[in-house]
Amino acid sequence: MESITLFRVIRTGMTNFYRNFWLSATATLIMVVTLAILTLTLVSFNITRVAIQNIQERVDISVYFKTQVSERQILDIQGELQKLPEIAAVKYVSAADALASFKEKHSDNQLIQDSLGQLTDNPLPPTLQVKAKNLNDYPKIAEELSKVEYSAFIDKVNFQDNRSVIERLSRILSAVKRLGISMAAVFCFIAILVIFNTIRLTIFNRREEVEIMKLVGATNWYIRWPFIIESIMYALAASIITILFTIPIFNYLLPRLNTYLGTNLTNDTWGFNLWIIFAIQLVTALILGIISSTIAIRRYLRI
Amino acid sequence: MIRFEKVTKTYKDKKAVENINLEIKNGEFVSIVGVSGAGKSTLLKLIFGEEKVDEGKLYIDDIDIASLEEEDIPYLRRKIGIVFQDMKLLPKKTAFENVAFAMEVAGYPREKIVHDVARILDIVGLRDKTHNFPDEMSGGEKQRVAIARALAHKPVLLIADEPTGNLDEGNSFEILDLLQKINQLGTTVLLATHARDLVNKIQKRVITMDKGRISMEQAKGHYKL
DSSP: OHHHHHHHHHHHHHHHHHHTHHHHHHHHHHHHHHHHHHHHHHHHHHHHHHHHHHHHHHOOEEEEEOTTSOHHHHHHHHHHHHHSTTEEEEEEEOHHHHHHHHHHHTTTOHHHHHHHHHOSSOOSOOEEEEEESSGGGHHHHHHHHTSHHHHTTEEEEEEOOOHHHHHHHHHHHHHHHHHHHHHHHHHHHHHHHHHHHHHHHHHHHTHHHHHHHHHTTOOHHHHHHHHHHHHHHHHHHHHHHHHHHHHHHHHHHHHHHHHHHTOOOOTTSTTTOHHHHHHHHHHHHHHHHHHHHHHHHHHHOOO | OEEEEEEEEEETTEEEEEEEEEEEOTTOEEEEEOSTTSSHHHHHHHHTTSSOOSEEEEEETTEEGGGOOGGGHHHHHTTEEEEETTOOOOTTSOHHHHHHHHHHHTTOOHHHHHHHHHHHHHHTTOGGGTTOOGGGSOHHHHHHHHHHHHHTTOOSEEEEESTTTTSOHHHHHHHHHHHHHHHHTTOEEEEEEOOHHHHHHHOSOEEEEETTEEEEEETTOOOOO
16 A cells, blocks of 8 residues: 555656646756756866876976986985985986886887987986975975085986966865855755746646645645655756766766876776766755755645 | 534634534434524534634544644545535546545555446446546536545545535535435535525434524424524
8 A cells, every 4th residue: 555655656746747848847957057067066176186186296306417427326315315304205217217218208209219229328317206295395305406515416407396386276276166166056046946936836736636635635745745756856857967968078078188187087086987976966956856845845835 | 423512713813613512423414504604614624624623622433633633634534525615626637537536645556446436436426427527517417526536435424515506406406315315325414505495305403503603403404594
């Protein structure tokens, strides 16, 4: 008996959804817009976050040694540098390793390969790649390296100060967060209003039926739930439509982002997983739908 | 089955019914008469829980109505069939669907609904109108559908509030015959009306109301005002 009642309640809710098609379409559409804005915020936030992380990882100081400096001397300097508290790691790249990786990097460029073949000596110097523990320590380390005691060995210290780029990205990140959250909030509010109004109209359209239901002994549960089911239908339809838009955009966007940022983002990367994004969309839509239908029922369904 | 003890109901300072003492026994056919605004409808609304008693006690099957919770009211209404002057049929549903609707609400399985609705439509004489919409029926037929719907739960009590108010004389007498037939089958019937001819024909208990009070009770009554 319970399952047949449940079935009837769901069926009535679905009829509410289908019966006023344009009304339902509007309610679904506004929810799609809301979810799209939410998704856009989420994704742009994650892209900025990944970009910052990426640039931070790429910051280092390259110390180019003069070619006549022996490996022994370089390793001594490496040992000294590693004692500095600001330094996280110092990696030694020998001239031979540098040449090998250069050759590999340009393996498809025949001209470079030919030129290298003509050389008898290795033109590349040995290097130390220095990574700091903290981004703000780089200028200090660069200063340390330019001291006189090292100048006999070091040809050049190459340090690109990326901190301003990172700062700019951080500002973008917080702007994305602020703008996204406020936009999403505004649209959540609009969506709640539109769905509230749609449910209100359904209640109005079904007032005779509700009156009769009460007279013939329908429980409050039986009268109320179809309207909540109706809002759940809007939520389901909206999240499915939104994810159907999201999938192709993702498939287009991710490879290009990877090329641009030099990252390796996939659909499984945290923050870019489509299932999780779908779950967020669905839960948001359900919350919006249930809030608005509950308010409409409380205000307009006199039981 | 129904017992009013000093029942009063007030709407904004105006006493709609006042100090009502009344007992209705199982299987009775009781007519409640009086002019519009005499308190007939309020009296009936108190019985099916549409209005709450302000003072006094109202018992239905020895249950104090005031003690019922909000969520108990639907189960009370499944014991009571209600018919109104304006029928309250759903225009987009056929006779069958209108009656079936009442049973669906109560969670009856489909097979039982199909079986019972056919039988009830037979009782009210509408077998051949099963699949007609309200628009395709006469006033009398529509009121029969409404009565059929009221009977769907096999109620112990049938409340009819001016059921013939919109009907011509011929149809009114047919509805009255139907109500009497339902009463003979064992259901208590409570009929509120101001149709003098009907009341005089029934020759059963008549309660006359005036300004919210019971002004007269007759065991085999006539409409007197």
